[in-house]
Amino acid sequence: xxxxxRWADLAxxxxxxxxxxxxxxxxxxxxxxxxxxxAITVMVEGSLMNAYGWGYTLYYATSFIxxxxxxxxxxxxxxxxxxxxxxxxxxxxxxxxACLYIPWPHWSLALIGAAVGAAVFGAxxxxxxxxxxxxxxxxxxxxxxxxxxxxxxxxxxxxVDILRPPGKMDPATASFPPEMHLPSFNEIPGLNAIFDTxxxxxxxxxxxxxxxxxxxxxxWRTRLGYQIRAxxxxxxxxxxxxxxxxxxxxxxxxISGGLAGLMAINNVMGExxxxxxxxxxxxxxxxxxxxxxxRNHPLGVVLAAILFGFLFQGGAELGLWTKIPIELRTVVQGxxxxxxxxxxxxxxxxxxRIFALFRSNRMEAV
Amino acid sequence: xxxGVIFPILNTTIAFATPLLLACIAGLYSxxxxxxxxxxxxxxxxxxxxxxxxxxxxxxxxxxxxAAIAGSLVFALIHGVTSITFRGNQLIAGVAxxxxxxxxxxxxxxxxxxxGGRTPPLxxxxxxxxxxxxxxxxxxxxxxxxxxxxxxxxxxxxxxYAAFAIVALTWxxxxxxxxxxxxxxxxxxxAAVDTAGVSVKGLRFSAVMITGVLCGLAGAYMAxxxxxxxxxxxxxxxxYIALAALIFAKWRPIQAMYAxxxxxxxxxxALRPDVVESVVQFKVPVPFLDALPYILTVLVLAGFVxxxxxxxxxxxxxxxxx
Numbered sequence: 001x002x003x004x005x006r007w008a009d010l011a012x013x014x015x016x017x018x019x020x021x022x023x024x025x026x027x028x029x030x031x032x033x034x035x036x037x038x039a040i041t042v043m044v045e046g047s048l049m050n051a052y053g054w055g056y057t058l059y060y061a062t063s064f065i066x067x068x069x070x071x072x073x074x075x076x077x078x079x080x081x082x083x084x085x086x087x088x089x090x091x092x093x094x095x096x097x098a099c100l101y102i103p104w105p106h107w108s109l110a111l112i113g114a115a116v117g118a119a120v121f122g123a124x125x126x127x128x129x130x131x132x133x134x135x136x137x138x139x140x141x142x143x144x145x146x147x148x149x150x151x152x153x154x155x156x157x158x159x160v161d162i163l164r165p166p167g168k169m170d171p172a173t174a175s176f177p178p179e180m181h182l183p184s185f186n187e188i189p190g191l192n193a194i195f196d197t198x199x200x201x202x203x204x205x206x207x208x209x210x211x212x213x214x215x216x217x218x219x220w221r222t223r224l225g226y227q228i229r230a231x232x233x234x235x236x237x238x239x240x241x242x243x244x245x246x247x248x249x250x251x252x253x254x255i256s257g258g259l260a261g262l263m264a265i266n267n268v269m270g271e272x273x274x275x276x277x278x279x280x281x282x283x284x285x286x287x288x289x290x291x292x293x294x295r296n297h298p299l300g301v302v303l304a305a306i307l308f309g310f311l312f313q314g315g316a317e318l319g320l321w322t323k324i325p326i327e328l329r330t331v332v333q334g335x336x337x338x339x340x341x342x343x344x345x346x347x348x349x350x351x352x353r354i355f356a357l358f359r360s361n362r363m364e365a366v
Numbered sequence: 367x368x369x370g371v372i373f374p375i376l377n378t379t380i381a382f383a384t385p386l387l388l389a390c391i392a393g394l395y396s397x398x399x400x401x402x403x404x405x406x407x408x409x410x411x412x413x414x415x416x417x418x419x420x421x422x423x424x425x426x427x428x429x430x431x432x433a434a435i436a437g438s439l440v441f442a443l444i445h446g447v448t449s450i451t452f453r454g455n456q457l458i459a460g461v462a463x464x465x466x467x468x469x470x471x472x473x474x475x476x477x478x479x480x481x482g483g484r485t486p487p488l489x490x491x492x493x494x495x496x497x498x499x500x501x502x503x504x505x506x507x508x509x510x511x512x513x514x515x516x517x518x519x520x521x522x523x524x525x526x527y528a529a530f531a532i533v534a535l536t537w538x539x540x541x542x543x544x545x546x547x548x549x550x551x552x553x554x555x556x557a558a559v560d561t562a563g564v565s566v567k568g569l570r571f572s573a574v575m576i577t578g579v580l581c582g583l584a585g586a587y588m589a590x591x592x593x594x595x596x597x598x599x600x601x602x603x604x605x606y607i608a609l610a611a612l613i614f615a616k617w618r619p620i621q622a623m624y625a626x627x628x629x630x631x632x633x634x635x636a637l638r639p640d641v642v643e644s645v646v647q648f649k650v651p652v653p654f655l656d657a658l659p660y661i662l663t664v665l666v667l668a669g670f671v672x673x674x675x676x677x678x679x680x681x682x683x684x685x686x687x688x
Contacts (some may be wrong), residue, residue, distance in 0.1 A: 330469030
């Protein structure tokens with residue numbers, strides 16, 4: 001098969017995949033008797049045309065940057081971490097414990113403490129599947145799926161039997177002390193000129209951006225990152241070059257789990273300000289779509305995360321204002337994963353053929 | 367602890383084990399042919415929605431089951447085209463199809479019925495109803511065995527008996543037929559099968575289609591037998607428990623049956639925490655029982671309970687030209 005030009009590989013392939021997913025989504029909307037144009041208008045107006053909408057779009061994007069980076073780091077080591085959902089839930093537990101049981105004097109210190117808690121708990125939840133993959137050769141995909149369900153049960157147990165305040169009915173922790181409140185965009189000087197109403201997007205958005213830069217630097221500017229990528233490209237070659245496979249699998253998965261866990265500082269600490277059941281609410285899985293769409297590059301992940309933030313906020317608006325159910329989001333998510341992740345080869349074959357057509361035409365012209 | 371408590375739990379065990387068993391055997395065909403399928407959950411869900419909708423319109427559970435098979439086959443076909451024809455990543459395809467199923471079922475059910483993504487409740491012939499086996503009433507008074515026959519074995523729905531028959535059939539197909547030999551071979555060493563002049567793609571496609579049929583049946587059982595209609599996300603992770611059972615059983619049919627019965631037993635126990643408490647003498651959290659199938663599977667994967675080795679060529683698309 002001919003190779004595609006670099007620009008086509010980097011930009012055109014994801015764009016065509018996305019376009020295919022969009023066209024199919026539009027067909028789905030038509031099939032259920034609704035108007036796709038109206039749908040996209042509602043989505044854009046509700047998520048991108050005012051500060052309030054952006055406040056939600058960027059709030060969702062923040063979570064997706066974390067989970068997308070988590071999937072990305074694992075992907076580069078040749079590991080498919082589907083466990084982001086469970087790791088993010090455990091991260092939520094870490095945040096809750098840090099916020100409820102340690103009397104932080106100021107939100108900034110609390111944020112650091114909670115972030116450490118989130119990352120450590122997320123990483124710990126990834127550690128067992130990582131160990132089983134590295135030492136026992138059990139498939140990471142299967143173990144991380146199992147750990148998602150075990151995490152779900154563990155969280156129900158923790159919230160119902162352990163952390164629920166006495167006398168309360170709903171399975172959730174007590175609210176965090178008010179000192180732990182993270183500044184939202186409408187409370188940050190400068191930004192509050194744009195965001196004049198309360199929005200959930202908060203300072204953790206900037207932490208997410210910093211983490212994207214850190215992940216980029218780690219993967220492409222450090223020895224460890226080189227080892228991770230070498231291992232992901234070819235395990236035998238990496239082994240031959242003296243790279244310890246157990247070490248790389250463990251480190252890559254711990255970083256991945258830590259990043260997924262970090263998501264909790266956005267949704268648990270930044271928004272809900274207490275730990276609720278099913279706290280990650282699917283963001284761990286969206287990380288898969290975000291990483292695939294972002295071509296496993298931090299910059300791509302940030303862009304894809306904002307796109308999915310738009311899809312999430314826009315989808316919620318659809319549920320409110322149209323007859324299109326909110327579950328359309330899940331359909332689009334599935335289509336994006338299908339086209340960017342699994343049917344990558346089909347899109348490539350298609351493009352290679354089109355390029356070949358152009359080339360032969362040019363030959364004839366000469 | 368008397369049979370008055372045990373038999374109803376065992377009855378529920380069989381009822382709960384059936385969808386797991388159908389999905390598990392479904393996965394067995396696909397994975398034995400070398401195509402990993404983590405999309406069992408999605409195909410079950412699609413089957414359940416199709417069965418619920420068609421059974422409601424036609425009033426026939428059988429037509430519902432046919433629709434379930436058809437719906438599930440469409441998803442199996444997408445999985446096949448993606449991972450066999452276009453050699454895409456089978457795991458990613460499975461994840462994608464699960465999301466697609468989760469969203470599409472609600473969209474379609476909401477479009478058809480406008481009840482928040484449910485199908486209307488089914489009754490009468492639109493459901494598979496319990497069947498009383500021959501002599502069940504006559505043998506009822508026979509201590510233990512007769513009562514067991516009457517309370518546990520009899521009174522299940524036709525798909526339950528079908529599921530157990532399918533286990534036997536699968537064993538026979540897998541180990542006693544030419545197709546079965548080739549199926550196992552193509553999952554271990556597709557190049558050898560190809561050299562022998564048998565189509566790798568053909569075998570894998572037929573396996574994936576069988577997976578579709580059985581997942582459809584599992585979904586039909588959920589919507590028209592176990593429950594009376596389709597509800598949003600009604601499979602609730604059963605496709606993944608089935609996957610866990612498949613690994614637990616090390617990709618073998620008879621063992622898969624035992625694994626599904628065991629996991630069905632845990633699900634039945636989760637409904638009766640009082641019984642569990644009276645047996646083990648301390649309070650066992652219900653979430654722990656829910657998580658037990660997954661925990662056991664991780665233990666198996668860890669190699670503490672024998673080693674689970676998947677089909678060698680699993681997950682890898684076959685490239686003919688070398």
